Amino acid sequence: MSDPGYEDRLQAWVGRELLTLRPGQDPVNVPMIRHWVEAMEDENPVYLDEDAARATGRDGIVAPASMLQAWTMRGYAASVSPDAGRTGSDELTDLLAEGGYTSVVATDSEFEFHRELVPGDHVGVEETLEAISPEKKTALGPGRFISTVRTYRDASGEVVATQRWRMLRFRPAEKPEPKALRPRPAINHDNEFWFAAAREHRLVIQRCADCKSLRHPPGPCCPQCGSFGWDTVESAGEGHVYTYVVNHHPRHPAFDYPLVVAVIELAEGTRLIANMTGVEPADVEIGMPVVLDWIDPDPDLSLPVFRPAAAAEES
Ligand SMILES: [Zn+2]
Numbered sequence: 001m002s003d004p005g006y007e008d009r010l011q012a013w014v015g016r017e018l019l020t021l022r023p024g025q026d027p028v029n030v031p032m033i034r035h036w037v038e039a040m041e042d043e044n045p046v047y048l049d050e051d052a053a054r055a056t057g058r059d060g061i062v063a064p065a066s067m068l069q070a071w072t073m074r075g076y077a078a079s080v081s082p083d084a085g086r087t088g089s090d091e092l093t094d095l096l097a098e099g100g101y102t103s104v105v106a107t108d109s110e111f112e113f114h115r116e117l118v119p120g121d122h123v124g125v126e127e128t129l130e131a132i133s134p135e136k137k138t139a140l141g142p143g144r145f146i147s148t149v150r151t152y153r154d155a156s157g158e159v160v161a162t163q164r165w166r167m168l169r170f171r172p173a174e175k176p177e178p179k180a181l182r183p184r185p186a187i188n189h190d191n192e193f194w195f196a197a198a199r200e201h202r203l204v205i206q207r208c209a210d211c212k213s214l215r216h217p218p219g220p221c222c223p224q225c226g227s228f229g230w231d232t233v234e235s236a237g238e239g240h241v242y243t244y245v246v247n248h249h250p251r252h253p254a255f256d257y258p259l260v261v262a263v264i265e266l267a268e269g270t271r272l273i274a275n276m277t278g279v280e281p282a283d284v285e286i287g288m289p290v291v292l293d294w295i296d297p298d299p300d301l302s303l304p305v306f307r308p309a310a311a312a313e314e315s
Pocket residue numbers: 208209210211212213222223224225226227
């Protein structure tokens with residue numbers, strides 16, 4: 001923290017009031033209870049059926065305990081009204097933002113209920129700040145745990161419930177933009193064996209089962225003899241640059257530029273198109289001996305690339 005007084009200014013809030021006691025907009029009432037239990041699919045009859053509630057020893061229906069906060073919520077319109085005024089909570093939020101703690105996540109909430117609420121109760125809440133932790137490292141980013149106590153009171157001031165509320169105010173960790181995925185090759189029935197082998201980092205070449213000639217790219221039929229029978233051989237991964245281009249434009253976000261796109265002639269005789277690695281684009285030459293390497297651009301795609309054979313020997 002560049003401001004040495006920041007910690008003191010923050011800790012000065014401990015014990016201070018964040019929200020001043022103020023009655024909720026409406027008293028506890030049956031229509032709101034009905035909406036709540038329908039939304040929550042809570043079929044306990046003590047919330048809507050007077051007789052069922054009396055059968056449990058109560059004087060009549062009661063509000064669900066979990067509705068407590070609903071009775072004190074002011075709604076969006078009231079919270080942004082010019083009359084709303086700034087609360088201590090707003091000031092603390094600003095002070096935390098000044099320290100960079102601009103993000104928030106609730107961590108836990110503990111309720112203690114002193115009595116059940118019944119229609120006609122008019123509940124208000126006040127909140128005080130209990131503690132602010134030193135800065136902690138969290139998975140979300142460096143932050144401070146803030147603990148507050150909310151005290152819920154009825155119209156006579158009697159405490160009906162308390163709530164200890166903890167949240168993490170944090171500086172969001174900077175995440176690098178995920179790199180775009182490479183455009184996927186069109187994988188079909190004729191070439192899927194080649195990509196399946198590539199996922200195992202094996203560079204295979206299709207071979208005619210009859211005349212034994214090698215071919216690439218894969219295809220269903222031998223261009224030499226017309227046979228549909230084939231198997232594969234595995235390339236030793238050595239060859240040379242037959243020709244190449246250096247791509248500057250157009251750019252795709254998955255690639256680093258300038259991008260060498262080379263036609264590699266393998267020692268086995270077939271050619272394939274691949275990128276080059278481990279070499280400055282200006283240093284690529286036709287005839288340059290190369291060896292096979294692999295990249296795994298995404299979990300389902302591995303592709304052969306080639307690096308200069310000399311560089312491979314040095315590394
Ligand atoms: Zn053939």
